[in-house]
Amino acid sequence: MSYQTTKTINLNTHIKGQGFPILCLHGHPGSGSSMSVFTNHLSKRFQTFAPDLRGYGKSRFQGNFDMEDHLDDLERLLEQYKIEKCLVLGWSLGGILAMEMALRSPERVTGLILVATAAKPYGNHPPISWQDNLFTAIAGIINLIKPGWRWNINTFGKRSLFRYLIQKHTPQAYRYIANDAVSAYLQTSAGATRALMQAIRSGYDKTSEIQNIHCPSLVLVGAEDRHITANSSLETSRNLKYCQSHCYQNTAHLLPWEIPDLILADIDSWLVKHPQATCQPN
Structure with missing residues (x-):
């Protein structure tokens, strides 16, 4: 089933710092504030934009919508803040949207940092009792x-x-x-959950398409992730042309909250090696 929505919405957005823009996209359930582990650090050198996606946090939306509507909302956000180019950091669902943005607007996305995500997301979560x-x-x-x-x-x-x-x-x-x-979980709408479940049930798979992404990419993986498996994330990294990946042992889907110092250090190192991702001169 596909839902037709007719307009974009203004996304509640957490903005920090000054400098080259980094768009930080949360997962499900989540909100812009749940990206603080990244934005508190990166905003010391860059300007971070962490929106509450449609149906999450304070970006209220009544009714159903499609995953595609997230991309339209994000396009509007870039126009609103006059962002011509940006690095996109996405966690879980946010990483999927980050890759979609790079496919839709390659001239705008200068680099991707993808955390616990995959172009063909697969999970092996045990039954819940x-x-x-x-x-x-x-x-x-x-x-x-x-x-x-x-x-x-x-x-x-x-x-x-x-x-x-x-x-x-x-x-x-x-x-x-x-x-x-916890607050992000409580603020996630039923429509947001339906949009994600609909995409998963339809067999979402952009593995072949992401080979057309030409910006530098960094993929960060929790070895014990049961929500989006390490194998599916690493398959994504193999299909991105200019990609570096790290798989961290004894971590899972919330790895940035488990090993924040190591994650941030590896992001910093990657940024130094890829100055073009933040439009810095070599």
Whole structure:
């Protein structure tokens, strides 16, 4: 089923810093604020734009829509802020949209940083039991009240669905979950979920198309990712012409919250090696 929407919407956008623009696109469920692990660091040298996508965060939208509408909204955002060229960093769903933007407007996208994502996303998440949901609810509520509490992590967190999202059950990772994940989850609309599920059910696969992307790319992969498997992410990296990839052991889908210092250091190193991604002279 395809839904016809007639207009773009203004996206609530978190803007930080000054300099060359970096567009930071969140996953599902998520919001622009959940990209703070990247924007707090990158905005020291660049200007970061982290929108709440349609149906997420404060970008309210009533009703159904297609994934294509996200791209139209993002095109409008670039026009709104007079962004002629930008680097696009995308996490999960955001990475899929980043590749779509590079295919749609190659003259605008100077580089891609793709985190826990794939052109043909495949997951191997085990079935979810009632105990999983119960322990996740308990762990999440306690973590909101006392973020990163080791007792909660050991007693409930490691027995909850968090065990498929992270492998390093550190207080730091749980603080990110408390600060940036829970509110984003609660603000995600049913229409946004339907749009994503519709794309997945239709057999979304842009593996062959991404071979036409010519900007430099960086793919960051959690080796134990069950939501978008490491193999599907690495297949994407092999089909991108100018791509470097890193696969991090003992991490999963939320790897930027598990090993933020290492992720950011590898991004910084890649940016130094690819100055054209931020339109810097060689």
